[in-house]
Amino acid sequence: MDIAIFTDTFTPQINGIVTSINIFRKELTDMGHNVYVVAPKVTGYNDKADNIVRYFSISYMFQPQYKIAFPYSLTVPKLSDLKLDIIHAQTPFSMGLLALYLAKKSRVPLVYTHHTFFDGYVHYIPLNRKLLQKLSVLGSRTYCNHCTLVLTPSHPMRDLLMEYGVKEKIVVLPTGIDLESFTNNKLDNNIRQRYGISKSTKLLLYAGRIGEEKNLDFLLKSFRIVANRISDVHLLLVGDGPLKYQLIDLAKELDIASQLSFTGYLPRSEVISCCASADLFVFSSMTETQGLVLLEAMAAGTPVVAVDALGVSALIKNGQGGCLCEPSTEIFAKG
Template sequence: MNIGIFTNNYRPRLSGVAISIDTFSQEFRKLGHKVFIFAPSCPGHTETTGGVFRLSSIPAIYDKTLALPIPYSGKISREVLDLELDIIHSQHPFVMGQFAARLARRYKIPLVFTYHTLYEEYAHYIPFNEKIVRKMAIILSTSYANKCDLVITPSEGIKNLLRTRGVKAWVERIPTGIDLSKFNGIDPKTIRKSYNISNKTRILLYVGRLAKEKNLVFLIEAFKLVLKKVLDARLIMVGDGPLKKRLKNLAERLQIEKNIIFAGSLPQKEVYVHHLAADLFVFTSLTETQGLVLYEALASGTPVVTIEAVGTSEIITNGINGYLIREQVDEFSECVCDLLLNDRKRRRMSSAAKETAKGFSSTIQAQKMLSLYQELLNRKTKSINSSNHKVMVHG
């Protein structure tokens, strides 16, 4: 099978979408399929190489570090035809998503769309009336989904949400899987050495963008309360983003800056090492459709304390592999302290976390996706044969 994946963001920029693309692509290739990725160019990554086709791009007006592709290329259009793609899989409804849809229609290739994000939750990045932008994001993403032959959601909650919004297209849930083998042979002690953290000190870990939608002011305020009971705890925040300076200032104002480490963006292998070194993974976002980092935490055997939301409640079973908490600082900090101060409970949840992760292996999820691709192609063939039969009967 020849599979074309169209995305607005990709390596070297680290994001959940980029990780999802790489995870599925690697598994598809292991199973003998060909994968071609169409993504924006960026400094040092402008040429087609390794099955990645780069389109010209411009800096996003809301984030100059983000390259937005120019969704037109006669050269790429011709190459798509030459590649004889069986499936076009769009990762976004906007920009490259529109380009993917045009090519799918032009060459009569089935169009698949993964609904990665609650787009309306990012309306504050657009320099326009936020209420209007939120409404338009919902309308346009719903309209796009209805133009697709198959829509993939990473959680059942998002699948149900799309139905309530009027999506009539075929929708299936397939979360991004985790390559469990990547957690083998890693020595997490290197993290404590690199940050000069003693073996007795408890480590909390957050991985993700440092941005408004991740609700990180809440996390730091909760951590302030944690330190009243667990005096020498450390919070390591892996990732970067527009909120970094504000979060650092908040930590200084609360006089807890010495207990928070802003590690910045790291290679994925280093992220895995951090997961293994942590005693607890903390997550406070209210906008996640899946929360890929939660699967990574579970795969490393790290219990999770998170706010209850659409994407998180399908991953974390309260009291089993972590805690699902209401958005209340006191309650969140109490659950964190409960696990940090109770080694036996934390070890029990760690074992449960690993068991949970086994059901989300990247191999299993990739096989599910390929099965849907094949069913989509079978439906197309059946539809063509049916149309040809009608022509012969009435001809």
């Protein structure tokens, strides 16, 4: 089949949606399907892979690393000429609207994966939060009800969409991981040395966006409790985002700055190596629809302590692979 994936975020960006797209794209291609990716253009970046269609885009005013594509252009007829069998949207926004338009025009099934709990991200728009949360529910419901099939990466996210009033069929399809990436010969064993962390130090790891929606102030306050009990412990935060400098100030205020490091964005292979080097993976987000990075940590052999919320709740059962905690710093610190 000829399948087109429409997304507002793709390489060179590093996030869970991009990882999911690349995993499904590879597996579908290996099964013999012809897969296209339609995404915003990123200035200065040239795709190495085939079948990538890029649209002119501008940076989102409040988060420059995110792009807003202008999907209505002279390339639309070219996409129509592809004679697609399935259109798969990863977003309800700019590229998702193009996907919806083409699906209706070509009478092609539209599949939509609902990756994001949008309620948890409204703080990036400087308007009334309650109003934006209502609009996010309305927008999610409206888009889903225009699709042939809706996919969610977890049962809690499916249940939430049903509460929103989605009437179309919803199927739970989690993103898997490529276990070959976790073999010892592909791991970097010098992660601790690179960041000045001794082998005897207990290393706690967080990987993900450094943003308000990840509940990282909670994580730092929990870590302070741990650091007061265990002197030789370090927290490594992999990723970047708008909250970084606020967290640096908070770490100084909590007197844990010397026991905390930020790496910035790292390639996925290095994130996996960080997971393998850590003693514990800690995750405080309450907005995850799946939490793919938790699967990666567990695949690397690292136990997880996470807040029991939304998609994360579906990943860890009966203490297998880790521990789920109430959103209390004392309880989280105890693990």
